[in-house]
Amino acid sequence: MFRYFVRRLLQGVLTFFGATFIVYALMFANQSDPLQALAGERPLPENVRQALTERYHLDDPFILQYGYYMKGLLTGDFGTSLTNRPILEMMEQAWPTTIRLSFIAIIIAVLIAVTAGIVSAIRRGGVFDNTTLVITLLLLSMPIVVLAPLAQLIFGMRLQWVPATAGADSGLFALVLPAFVLSSLVIATQLRVTRASVAENLRSDYVRTARAKGLADRRVIGVHVLRNSLIPVVTLIGTDLGNLMAGAIVTEGVFNIPGVGFMLVRGIRTEDGPLVVGFVSILVIVFLVVNLVVDLLYAVLDPRIRYE
Amino acid sequence: MRGQFPLKMAVGATAIMLLAAGCGGGGDETEAADAVISIGIGEPQHLIPSNATESNGAEVLAALFSPLVDFDADNKPYLVAAESVESTDNKVWTIKLKDGYTFHNGEKVGADNYINAWNHAAYGPNGNGGSYFLERVEGYKDLQSKDPDGEEGPKKAPDPVAKTLTGLKKVDELTFTVTLSEPFSGWRSVMGYTTFYPLPAAAWQSEGVLKEDFEQAPIGNGPFKMKGKWEHDAKVEVEAYDAFPGDKPKVGGVNYRIFQEQTAQYAELMGGGLDVVTQIPIENLASAPTDLGDRFKTSPNSVFQFVGFPTFQKEFEKVEVRKAISMAINREEITTSIFRGSQTPATSFVSPAVAGYRENSCGEACTYDPAKAKAAYEAAGGPKQIKITYNADGGHKAWVDATCNQLKANLGVDCVGTGEPKFADLLTKVENKEPVGLIRLGWIMDYPLMENYLGPLYGTGGSSNYYGYSNPEFDNLVKQGSAAPTQEEAIKLWQQAEDILARDMPVIPLRLGQNVFGHSERVKNVEVDKFQKVEILKIEATS
Numbered sequence: 001m002f003r004y005f006v007r008r009l010l011q012g013v014l015t016f017f018g019a020t021f022i023v024y025a026l027m028f029a030n031q032s033d034p035l036q037a038l039a040g041e042r043p044l045p046e047n048v049r050q051a052l053t054e055r056y057h058l059d060d061p062f063i064l065q066y067g068y069y070m071k072g073l074l075t076g077d078f079g080t081s082l083t084n085r086p087i088l089e090m091m092e093q094a095w096p097t098t099i100r101l102s103f104i105a106i107i108i109a110v111l112i113a114v115t116a117g118i119v120s121a122i123r124r125g126g127v128f129d130n131t132t133l134v135i136t137l138l139l140l141s142m143p144i145v146v147l148a149p150l151a152q153l154i155f156g157m158r159l160q161w162v163p164a165t166a167g168a169d170s171g172l173f174a175l176v177l178p179a180f181v182l183s184s185l186v187i188a189t190q191l192r193v194t195r196a197s198v199a200e201n202l203r204s205d206y207v208r209t210a211r212a213k214g215l216a217d218r219r220v221i222g223v224h225v226l227r228n229s230l231i232p233v234v235t236l237i238g239t240d241l242g243n244l245m246a247g248a249i250v251t252e253g254v255f256n257i258p259g260v261g262f263m264l265v266r267g268i269r270t271e272d273g274p275l276v277v278g279f280v281s282i283l284v285i286v287f288l289v290v291n292l293v294v295d296l297l298y299a300v301l302d303p304r305i306r307y308e
Numbered sequence: 309m310r311g312q313f314p315l316k317m318a319v320g321a322t323a324i325m326l327l328a329a330g331c332g333g334g335g336d337e338t339e340a341a342d343a344v345i346s347i348g349i350g351e352p353q354h355l356i357p358s359n360a361t362e363s364n365g366a367e368v369l370a371a372l373f374s375p376l377v378d379f380d381a382d383n384k385p386y387l388v389a390a391e392s393v394e395s396t397d398n399k400v401w402t403i404k405l406k407d408g409y410t411f412h413n414g415e416k417v418g419a420d421n422y423i424n425a426w427n428h429a430a431y432g433p434n435g436n437g438g439s440y441f442l443e444r445v446e447g448y449k450d451l452q453s454k455d456p457d458g459e460e461g462p463k464k465a466p467d468p469v470a471k472t473l474t475g476l477k478k479v480d481e482l483t484f485t486v487t488l489s490e491p492f493s494g495w496r497s498v499m500g501y502t503t504f505y506p507l508p509a510a511a512w513q514s515e516g517v518l519k520e521d522f523e524q525a526p527i528g529n530g531p532f533k534m535k536g537k538w539e540h541d542a543k544v545e546v547e548a549y550d551a552f553p554g555d556k557p558k559v560g561g562v563n564y565r566i567f568q569e570q571t572a573q574y575a576e577l578m579g580g581g582l583d584v585v586t587q588i589p590i591e592n593l594a595s596a597p598t599d600l601g602d603r604f605k606t607s608p609n610s611v612f613q614f615v616g617f618p619t620f621q622k623e624f625e626k627v628e629v630r631k632a633i634s635m636a637i638n639r640e641e642i643t644t645s646i647f648r649g650s651q652t653p654a655t656s657f658v659s660p661a662v663a664g665y666r667e668n669s670c671g672e673a674c675t676y677d678p679a680k681a682k683a684a685y686e687a688a689g690g691p692k693q694i695k696i697t698y699n700a701d702g703g704h705k706a707w708v709d710a711t712c713n714q715l716k717a718n719l720g721v722d723c724v725g726t727g728e729p730k731f732a733d734l735l736t737k738v739e740n741k742e743p744v745g746l747i748r749l750g751w752i753m754d755y756p757l758m759e760n761y762l763g764p765l766y767g768t769g770g771s772s773n774y775y776g777y778s779n780p781e782f783d784n785l786v787k788q789g790s791a792a793p794t795q796e797e798a799i800k801l802w803q804q805a806e807d808i809l810a811r812d813m814p815v816i817p818l819r820l821g822q823n824v825f826g827h828s829e830r831v832k833n834v835e836v837d838k839f840q841k842v843e844i845l846k847i848e849a850t851s
Contacts, residue, residue, distance in 0.1 A: 164579025
């Protein structure tokens, strides 16, 4: 178990360096003139261009720029954005915001998906099952770029049940609508997986045995079926958490939540290499850790699985 | 504006009555004056006056600082923080400051505050976006240095030979002189810009070096002072500064709320969480007039949209060809159907935001006449294919395609619109003299003078003259105008220069920008000026 853990960690380090290198290279290739992008359509005075080019090492070759960046990164210095803001400070602001939003989203998603999944598996072919099938189909086919502004228009602007946008230090209440929209990214798949898995386990031998023993339905489903059915769902939730953090780009823009997606959009718009790479590096770490935790959770849920 | 006033008054009066009934009278007036209103902005890039060249930063700084001069409805400068701005030869300007102005930390505003701030602004290595405003001041060149082997080379630029402008001299505590390298009658107007605000002694780390965190909570001399710090991506809060000697604001404070997307700003206005949106995005223009009713407003600004003919493309060499293309464009149709009235047709080479603007100075060439256009185009032997290049990130596709369709129908040519990802990509192609066809361009003025359009856009080597137009006669007239003893004479010469443009047609004027803004029922007297800033001293809370 310990050896497995160490091996995975070492793999993680390699993945981290590979990923940051690729992202940095991509940003560099995409970069035509970040200073002009910052100035918009205003003509950029020559002296300003010269001063900023030197300040941000924009005239150095790629390898040197990457070297400067990595040197800073390993000493805990994420550098500054092109508007001279420390990126570390931007992260301290953005990450908690996004993590809070994703957690609310995932809780909403799991609560709805698992409950509805179990119910529709037990009453297969019933009205509830068919209704959820239609709803999940709708959700799956509706991209978030449509769903987010639509939800905002209906609940925020017309009905005014919730604030239309959330902002930086918003309360939990303001985050409910964005979290709901965000959870729709994952709710449909989670629901379908739960339903399929529970339905399959309901037919298995050990369930028949448990019923034959005279156990109550509640215990059969709650303990025997659920524990075995949750393995694929847990995997999904793990990867979904990463997806939600990375996928908040649209939602955070629409609801004006200054989180990770919000910063990434800004970085890409202004061709701000260090800003994008900094945030992506942390995203890579999040994915690595989440995947590791999910793998370890398997062993807890299914004692037959052992890692060597 | 005037038409709605009685209704507003009625609403206000009713509210005051209700309030009086509720709390037993008293304090109504102060309640409105203490109100904190919210205005939507984007995240400013900087809050240092000399480095705030985009509108978000300028908007906030306009509340924190008081300019030397501001502009009236006719775009003429009037004095604000200055007691007098005088010059006998338009070369040496004597600026006398009003007594009684203080910075928000209690420091008295004096001549040194201006001189130090301007020196810092002009010093090249500081990389201030607004430094070029001081180009005209004597000694500006000595504060710049050139990288010996170009930007790509490994060598660093040497330090400039001087750190202070020789053209700035202190006379006494409240008086200083500005010497320009050449006479310029419009200098008074130039000083209305953000770059020319003073900075307090508390701003400096050491001589010429600003404190690292000064822009997190700028200390100004204006009607409002910072309340707390600039909360990035969230808000900048300001409150009325009691010791301000000038016109007092009519609200107690302003909460500048920061939004990344304009659509989110509009949603928040509709959701009731925001008071003013200064630019309603084009996506919402269809519904905004009905959503907001009489709180949906427009006012002119200085934006000038046009397309330029690169001089290196020989097929556009003949002026008849250029005029025919211009005549074949139906500007009215595009502004109404695509921009829904948020922009208006342009028929001159400068914006109405400057004194000296004349309507339709472009004449016949900017009047839609498809039959004449086609005849002239064919007679002049115009190219069979026309290309219009634009930057795809600015929402230009719709109108470029529409313009192309008009050219196709009216001139019988093939026309394509080509989008480059970013404006910088477009510029690179132009620099490399690639056949880009017509290039889409826009201009926002820095100070309200005709010269600010004529010089950068059409002057030889002008900062935004990407198409390479050059006419010595024109350059000469612009220069003579700048050196003219009075503004009236200057305008006369500049208008003559504009007439040359109408003859040469280096660009096709297309549209003039407008501020399309909206506000909530909690505020009144909302006006957005030509610099796209909310008139911060006029805005009021309804009650």
